[in-house]
């Protein structure tokens with residue numbers, strides 16, 4: 603199995619939908635490939651967070667009472683097996699236990715940057731078009747709870763912006779186009795948000811100083827993100843150029 607195949611199967615693997623040969627093949631690949639392993643961690647953490655966010659509301663009181671009564675009566679009748687094994691059966695319990703086993707070693711996984719990368723890859727429409735930063739700022743002004751000034755990103759041209767939300771933070775997603783020396787264009791996504799006293803970038807180990815800014819860096823699956831704070835706001839810049847160019851963008855050059 604190569605990386606391309608592994609990436610295709612990762613979502614199903616994380617959801618526990620793979621069995622037999624597929625499962626062992628992907629595990630064998632993961633054992634020897636650090637980049638797919640990192641991808642797997644990002645994906646599983648992302649899904650866990652999603653699941654937690656979408657967690658089912660508690661069962662209604664009458665249902666809980668009935669289940670409790672059922673458990674008590676099963677115990678009284680002394681059927682030997684516990685309520686759970688009697689009702690669900692051993693194979694399902696074994697499967698549930700197996701799902702808890704972490705197959706690959708844990709690696710640090712910055713959730714915020716992972717979402718930034720996924721949002722960057724989706725072609726989300728803009729609510730307001732560029733390239734005039736004042737026009738974009740004026741459109742955002744009444745819609746975002748803080749004042750967003752589209753940052754100058756070197757030679758990158760502002761294409762537009764949209765209202766956006768990441769990891770519980772409301773903000774604006776700005777999209778730029780950066781041409782390279784071969785006249786190829788690179789999309790640059792900039793999420794501007796109120797960090798509310800948190801520092802999402804502190805999850806990242808790699809950091810560099812750009813001018814007066816402390817910039818946190820993360821590279822993942824062909825994309826790089828830079829995270830920094832400026833004047834009380836948080837910025838996450840995601841694109842597919844090399845680190846030098848990214849740092850120049852962040853430095854406004």
Ligand SMILES: [Zn+2]
Pocket residue numbers: 604605606608631635636637638639
């Ligand atoms: Zn791989």
